[in-house]
Amino acid sequence: MIDLFDIALFFLVAIILIPRIFSTNERTTNTSTIPIMINRRGGVTIPRRRGPIAPAPGRHDEQEPSTPSSLYEPRPEDIIEVKDILSKVSNMPPELVDMILDRAEYWACAATVIDYSNNPQRKITILGAYPAEDQFLLRTEPLGLTKWSRSNRDLWRVESAPKRLKKEYAESDLQELVDGSFSSLEHPFRKVVFDIVSCDQGWSGDRENHGRYTGSWTWFDVGLERFDQENDCVSECPDHLGSEDAEKTPSIPTCAIRPIWPPLEEVDAGGALMRYHHELLPNQGRLIQLNKHAEGNFQHYHVEWSWDDDVEPESAAAQTLEDAGRGTGTGNGAFLKNLKLGDMITVWGHARFPGWTNNVQKVEVKVYWAF
Template sequence: MPLIINRRGGARLPNRRIPVVPPFPRPDPQEQSKAPEAEKEEAEASVSGASESEEFGPNPKDVYDVRLILEEAGNFPPEVADMIIDYAEYWACTTTIADYRSLQGGHLTIRGGRPGEDRFLLRTEPIALAHWKPASQELWRRESKPRVVDPAAEESDFEYPQATLEALAEEPLPDLERPVRKVVFDITSRDQGWSSEPRSDIAYRNSHTWFDAGLERFDRTITCPEDCPDRQDPDYASCNIPTCALRPLWPPSVAGVAGPEAPTAAPAPAQYDHVLHPTPDHCIQLNKLADRTSCHHRVEWRADDDIVPDTPDAEEKLAAIGRGPSTGDGEFVRNLKLGDVITVWGRARYPGWANHVERVEVRVFWAV
């Protein structure tokens, strides 16, 4: 069983004594995939030797208090105070970690060419819903049940009312319908360490092990079964939203195909549509090809990213460093709503290929 950590804003992370001011200007995407030697040098030069992921994570009240200080002590108008907070990237955040280093061998292995070649690794807490919690951690750590919906239906037909979601959020509430500003992925992993694929000057070319970002949303039309752990929870009535109500939007779900021995009256259950190759707008990071050394990749998706897919810029700044070539336009982050859940999937394709996963961390930052 991996170590799963959910940390909400307001808690100082280990080894960090003071809040970290985010660097400015923003780093080039190519700076997010550095050699281990460069990362080691930076760690030795930093305060207390902590990595950048061990910074102070504000909660909504922390952000509100800073805004109040700027308005009252600094005599700034509210609009200017908001600009300062955005410029400093002082946003509320949550952190979710899946640590597999305690497993035998020090990692989780996903092997290609087998039924488990698509592996659900973690899901974040519902965005900004600090007062929502799953009744069963075991259920929360499992992949959601694939569900097929009517393609002609509007997504709003399935969504919980905004008032229901806001009742589970920590005040002050986000002012925007889509409040997320950035998502940061920290992944430590490697492939099997050898390959018959031809080498190239790009370390990630021809790699068949990678990580994808998925998306889930609470669906009010889903009926919670009688044996659901949420129904056994005495606080179920006040919880309003059961864990079973999570519906995956990506990976997509498709209707199952019944076997010849199955009764014709019983429809086959839905299943995930896991594609063969990385999806350009969901691929977080490829592993380096045939590298026996575990590599740490930090990937940052921002709402204000502006790299146009299918352009030389996307190829040079994203694909060349192992990122999905369509993940630099900010669409994934800009479309996140209150209560949305981000998932991470590990992949391996073809016999002989293996994705050795040591640690996955996801931090979600949103404006309030």
């Protein structure tokens, strides 16, 4: 039987979106030889429906992700306008409007990319058994905080200071940095997409596992950061002095960012000094992707996590994730369900043991949320 609700949804959303779908926004392309972490707000016209949690074997060597120079991307204000139209035309309650837009996957999106292809070597190399065998690569914008902007670009490019989070901001306080009202859905953050172009050193003595993910010692982890309400930021703080626009200094400075993951450990007995604690082996709940073992050509890894994924870590289905080089604990939707307003997602690259190198050319993260 035809669902009348779906028919009404299709025509209503089509009438609102068609004029926007055939419009374009101009985008500038960075051509600097210095890799710059680029954060951009927006999203694809309508995100494609979720595919398999893990792709079929042999599907990782695709062409690297492209960055279109001209593409319509709905902005948060576009979504607010659509919500207003739906509410006024049909007198629907806000909760029902949120459900309709969510079913259409008309989501806001934050995209972040770091690209090393303009470097002389067209990559960066993370060396196992060296002090820098764990490297911070990028962070997303604070999720949902459409009115927030970074001040000091230098602080934004590097890992946050290893300080413990003392007090999280209340959601009511963060709501002041949101255009309009935030989604009423229980889990508003719906999907995160990772696109990674990388490879290892291209050789190893373990010939049996060449071309597989077994025995691979280079990988990428997801991290998480939040703002600390008890951050002490003095007037001469470089976060303020280095502001890109003195009149738009954010109410929450960049120096207030605190790591949730990776965790911290004490350097001294008193705990006055802290440092990041990186595990020797990949954490299966945080592992985005292993590099293919002894594959010297750059590979494009496309990884999607969704809030409604349902592969439990200890189930037989988790073997599919492991066979694709992914964390067996990343297929149950927990990461998306636990995200909060204002969270920042980070990506870390790792290499372990002498001879292993993680060659990174490009990393892009897109986070979609119901607005």
